[in-house]
Amino acid sequence: VPLVVFKREKEVARKLEFDGLYITEQPSEDDIKGQWDRLVINTPSFPSNYWDKFVKRKVINKYGDLYGAERIAELLGLDKSALDFSPVEESEPEEASLVSWLSSIDTKYHIWKLGVVFTDNSFLYLAWYTTMSILGHYNNFFFAAHLLDIAMGFKTLRTILSSVTHNGKQVSAT
Template identity: 70%
Template sequence: MRPHCVESPVREGLEFQSPLAWLVAPLPSCPDILWPLSLGRSFPSNYWDKFVKRKVLDKHGDICGREQIAELLGMDLSMLEITAHSERKPEPPPGLLTWLMSIGVKYQIWKFGVIFTDNSFLNLGWYMVMSLLGQYNNFFFAAHLLDIAMGVKTLRTILSSVTHDGKQLVMTVGLLAVVLYLYTVVAFDFFRKLYNKSEDEDEPDMKCDDMMTCYLFHMYVGVRAGGGIGDEIEDPAGDEYELYRVVFKITFFFFVIVILLAIIQGLIIDAFGELRDQQQQVRDDMETKCSICGISIGSDDFDMTPHGFETHTLEEHNLANYMSLMSGRCTKRDVGISSLLVIVSASSMRTSLAETPTAGPSLPLQMPYA
């Protein structure tokens, strides 16, 4: 279902554009990840139904040429009676390359990319892997307790706060890693002897003998220490480089602990607050605003009508009736539909919003579509 949900807006966008543009550049409104859909011939040829193909052919055939559009759409010219006497093109010889071209490699790559980056698929895949590992060790079954966090909406919001500003969070963590490396270079060159964690003078335990060990020590000890790396190395009192060591420790504490770690924590906390405010705004809008026309419960329009907001949302602009109307537009064909559905379908084909209700009470819509 996930690829279909992503394909639908792309298909509708391509349907209203000239088919010649499909082979030139992707639509400006499409994200970069959708480039196989707008550039590959296999998408409209193999994955559009005959009704969509017929509408595109009728819409753009006179402008771009019916034969060329029919070829792009993979439609049989003889069935459409475009050229009754034209010779069919010879079929390409069977082979691996022909088979790859026929299945649409670009589209398949895009489709699997959408599937394997979907959160629901990743969660189910995680549970399946833990179930398989649990056959060898029962402790892996404990990972299924994480499903509690996915089943409770409040807990999902908390988890989403970590990934909401994911790009900024990753960039900040990257900056933290770079700053730690700079301090590692300074410590390795000038303060290497201070990183002896052994209590026995005969057997020193040096944590900065090489760059990798020194960097890891700053990463997992210096960052976790409340006062920075200064809490883990010797006191600089009485040392000939006392001033430089004090500057090294204070700047590490200021830049790493006070600034960078605070920024990381602030990003997560702010994201959680933003998501919570968005959910609260949605709940308020559902209770105080009509989802069809946008009129609010305190609007002056209700002063001129003998009914209130509840009557408006239940009778005039009933959300279930509008959803049924739009569902009927998508599922019903040209036979057996009402005149109102014909008008709405024609308006949507022109990408027009003329039939969309504007703010204010309008004519009631009480049509039980099946």
């Protein structure tokens, strides 16, 4: 799961930095993945798993002259202090309380991350496999579907199944 999130963060960060996506151009309405990624670019937690933590600053440096650094900072969810490089006065840390901890959670980022995980094909396959395995303990049909998936995974077993069946109809009938 962390690898899926890392790859997606890397993809979004690279599109932001090198292609100028969301700054110079917007993804098409049909691009569901691009529309979903728009949700995360202005969150404070992004990028969390990707190693380049300064990707937002690089985007501001690259496109700030053309489109205005303030506008891009607003688009990327950076506050004015992120643009200011002057010495900052240290403020006293707030008391740790349950309310401050709950308000510090970046819910938008976590919703995006859940969406990335739940739409990943390998995760969906493993979830389906686990569900069929569990249901196979209670009903033989699910156990057969589980075994059929395993049989189709091996080339020799797939060849045998395709030679003795006609389009898989006999397998599903038995």
